[in-house]
C-alpha cells in the first residue's frame with residue numbers, strides 16, 4: 001500500500017500535465033519576487049535543484065534556502081547529492097512536497113524510499129510527500145521496476161545533472177516511451193516527469209510524450225521575460241492532450 005503522497009498525488013494527477021519551474025537560473029538574490037512571478041503566471045510547482053559538489057560538480061542550495069521561501073507553490077525538491085539518506089529529514093523539515101532522489105546517488109535506493117514513507121509533510125501533514133526517483137540519461141529505465149511500489153513519481157533527466165541550460169538529450173523520447181510501457185505492464189499509476197533541456201521550441205514534442213510534470217528552468221528564467229515565458233509554458237501544458245480524462249469541474 002502506498003502510505004505516502006495520497007492527497008497531493010491526486011492533486012498532481014488531476015492537474016497533469018503541468019510545469020515545474022526550475023529556479024537554478026532565477027535571480028537567487030530576489031527569490032521571493034521570482035516565486036511570486038511564477039504564481040501570477042499560473043505555475044504551481046517550484047523546482048529546487050539541490051547539488052552538493054560531490055554527486056554534481058556544482059554546489060547550489062540546501063534546506064535553509066528552501067525553507068526560507070515563502071510561497072504558495074508546491075516545493076518540488078530534486079536532490080542531486082551523494083548518499084542522501086541521512087539528509088532526507090532536513091529536506092522534509094524544509095517543506096519538500098515532492099522529494100526526488102537520483103537512483104545513481106546511493107548504494108541503497110530502496111532504503112531511501114522506505115525512510116521517506118515514514119516522514120510527514122511539514123507544511124500540511126495530511127498532504128503527504130510525493131516520493132520521486134530520477135534517472136540520468138545513461139541509466140536503463142528498467143532499473144525502476146523493483147521500486148515502483150515505493151515511489152509516486154519517476155523523473156527522467158533529459159540532461160546530465162549539474163547545470164541549467166543544456167541541450168535536451170534526444171534518446172529521452174524513446175526512454176519515455178519505454179518507461180511508459182514498463183509502468184503500464186506493471187499497472188503502476190505513478191507520475192512521469194521529464195527534466196532538463198525543455199524550451200519553447202521543443203515543449204510540444206515533450207508534451208506529446210504525455211508526461212505529468214515537465215521541469216523547465218532556463219527557458220523560463222532567460223533573463224528577458226520570465227513572466228511571459230512561464231505563462232506561455234503553462235498555457236501550452238494546459239492545452240496539451242491529457243492522458244487521464246479531465247475530471248468533472250476542471251482540474
Ligand code: DX5
Pocket residue numbers: 022024047049078080159160161162163164165166195196197198215216217218219
Ligand atoms: C539538471 C537539473 C534540471 C535543470 C533544468 O541538473 O536537474 O532541473 O537545471 O534546467 P534547464 O531547463 O535549463 O535544463
Ligand code: ZN
Pocket residue numbers: 022047048049078195215
Ligand atoms: Zn532538476
